Amino acid sequence: MTPAARMAAAIGVLDEILTGSPAEQALLRWSRTSRFAGSGDRAALRDLVFGALRRRDSYAALGGALTGRGLMIGHARAESLPMARLFSGEGHAPAALTEAEAAHVPTDLPDDLPDWLRPDWSAALGSRAAEVAAAMTLRAPVWLRVNLARTDPAGAMASLAAEGVETQRSDLLPSALRVTANERAVARSKAYRAGLVELQDLSPQLACAELPLVPRISVLDYCAGGGGKTLAIGARQPDARLTAHDAFPARMADLPARAARAGLRVAVTDKAKGSFDLVVADVPCSGSGTWRRTPDAKWRLDRPRLDGLVATQAEILDEVVPSVAPGGCLAYMTCSVLSAENGDQVASFLARQPAFRLAGDQLWTPLTGGDGFYLAMLRRG
Ligand SMILES: C[S@@+](CC[C@H](N)C(=O)[O-])C[C@H]1O[C@@H](n2cnc3c(N)ncnc32)[C@H](O)[C@@H]1O
Incomplete structure (x- = not known):
């Protein structure tokens, strides 16, 4: 497809x-009905749509x-x-610009945040609000987590490089690798298929590195989903006794x-006992x-x-209280930057559950390279 034909396709998908x-569904529908398109076209279309x-x-x-x-048209103007x-x-190119389109003079450019959310965004991020909003308009880098239970960062980097995937170590965490070339080859690389690396954003990796892990620690990942956090914990503490739970076990x-x-053992359950x-x-x-x-x-x-x-999060927090041993820790995590889901949520929990105290919390934003992510460590007793 020509660049113009890709743009015409993006117009349809965006509409x-x-x-x-x-x-994702709109892109999938387009792929199914556009058999002529190759993988390069699909990737270019995705970039156009997500960028817009x-x-x-x-x-x-x-x-x-x-x-x-x-x-x-805005994209073409922004990129000259x-x-x-x-x-x-x-x-297959889109129609030529009308006189009105050609004569359009843009006014002040907005910050690409929903209007209703702007006060919450500013309250949560303070002086960083505008910078974080601007960072959210950029493409996210791909990050890998080196599975320290299997290899070390140098070994993983060498294995990836042998298949053309270039990576760079994070300054903040040596076991986090940023992919700098050939992102699309990661999933079929030997390093990935053999479990030397996992796809995981930098911020959750930094959050998992903050967890108080000790030998033979028992861990319940209560909202385990695909198990990203369970596996990150297991990689740091391979003798941890890991249990994964989710309200939707599928x-x-x-x-x-x-x-x-x-190379880890994880007990998977739909009922968290003990x-x-x-x-x-x-x-x-x-x-x-x-x-x-996910723009x-x-x-x-x-x-x-x-x-x-926010209501569901509060229910889950109360639900897990009996699973935290006396002297144990509850690690509350979100991939949100909003106070209602982070600091305010934790403050309400502490007001309801006086047996817990805040041992520390941290908010990461794209300004440190990864996604927005929040961790609060809540110690019991
Ligand atoms: C943010 S995702 C978890 C991602 C996962 N920890 C990972 O690292 O890949 C939240 C998960 O919570 C689960 N969930 C929703 N309501 C729940 C509840 N009441 N109790 C336990 N899990 C719940 C969802 O099914 C979903 O898998």
């Missing part, structure tokens, strides 16, 4: 997303309309692309295979810290949904 389709969603409002302002076409060549109306279906690949030295509650959240990766979610979140998530 579908703007009427409420989730981005990250900067939805500023591209609409540049392009003169909140439509697929407006966003692509050859407008007449892309919007030529020839072959979400843990791949965990036994992932654990085996990583008490544990460490309970991890990586709760469902708005995902406001990961909007570089359509930024525009779908609204106040009722956020309030619903």
Whole structure:
């Protein structure tokens, strides 16, 4: 496909997303009905669509309309692309610019945050609010976690490099590798398939590195999902006794295979019994810290949904209390930067549960390289 044809395809997919389709579904539908497209076309289309969603409002302002076409005109203007060549109306290219489109003069560019959320965003991030909002408009890097139970960072880097995947160590955590070239080859690389590395963003890796791990520690990952945190803990403390739980056990279906690949043993359960030295509650959240990766979610979140998530998080926190052994720790985690889901949520929990005290909390943002992520360590007794 020509660059112009890709742009025309992006216009169609974006129009579908703007009427409420989730981005992944709209892209999948396009792939299924566009058999002529190769993997390079699909990847380029995805980049165009996700890039436009990250900067939805500023591209609409540049392009003169909140439509697929407006966003692509905005994109072309933002990137100083050859407008007449892309919007030529020839072959599969989008129609030539109308007089009004060509004459459009953009006013001030917005910050690409939903209007209703701006006060919450500013309250949570203070002087960093604008910088973090701007960082959310950029593509997220791919991060790998070296499985220290299997290899060391140098070994993982060498194995990846042998297959053309270039990586760089994080200054903050040597076992976190940033992929600097050939991202798309990671999943089929030997290092990945043999469990030497896992795909995991930097911030959750930093959060897991903060957990108080000791030999033979018993750990319950209460909202385990695919098991990203369970495996990260196991890699740091291979003799940890790991139990994974989720209210929707089907979400843990791949965990036994992932654990085996990583050389770890994990008990998977749908009923958490007994008490544990460490309970991890990586709760469902708005995902406001990961909007570089799921930019359509930024525009779908609204106040009722956020309030619903905050209520669910509080229920989960209360639910896990009996599973935390006296003297044990509850690690509360979200991939959100919003106070309602982080500090305020923890303050309400502590007011309800006087047996716990805050041992420390931390908020990571894209300004340190990874996604937005929050950890609060709550010690019992
Ligand atoms: C943020 S995701 C967890 C991601 C996972 N820890 C990882 O690292 O891959 C939240 C998980 O919480 C689960 N969940 C939702 N409500 C729950 C509840 N009441 N109790 C336990 N788990 C719940 C969801 O099924 C989902 O898998």
